[in-house]
Amino acid sequence: MPPVHLDIDSTSGIARLHFQRPEVLNAIDVTTARALRDQVQVLAGDARVRCVLLSGEGRAFVAGGDLAPFAQDFDRAPAISMTCWTPCIRPSTACARWMPR
Numbered sequence: 001m002p003p004v005h006l007d008i009d010s011t012s013g014i015a016r017l018h019f020q021r022p023e024v025l026n027a028i029d030v031t032t033a034r035a036l037r038d039q040v041q042v043l044a045g046d047a048r049v050r051c052v053l054l055s056g057e058g059r060a061f062v063a064g065g066d067l068a069p070f071a072q073d074f075d076r077a078p079a080i081s082m083t084c085w086t087p088c089i090r091p092s093t094a095c096a097r098w099m100p101r
Helices: 030-044 068-072 074-097
Strands: 004-009 014-019 051-056
Touching: 004 030, 014 030, 030 074
Parallel strands: 014 051
Antiparallel strands: 004 014
């Protein structure tokens, strides 16, 4: 199952991005961050989309960042952050923020 599922209702123009990692309260790991980035870019280029709804599987929407990779390799934590997280999260938020609809 992909960590982020995208569903677009072309009749209503509502897109739904659904986080699917309930076992970790939908915490965002690098794989999820990349999937989110890719899906937001798809939405930004789709003229049918007028509204984006974010949701999460289970009892939590998104618990935040998944810190497990940092705990596993604490000495490389800054490098993991700069090479994996930042290139995914910043474009996702910028793209979503500046969507024309």
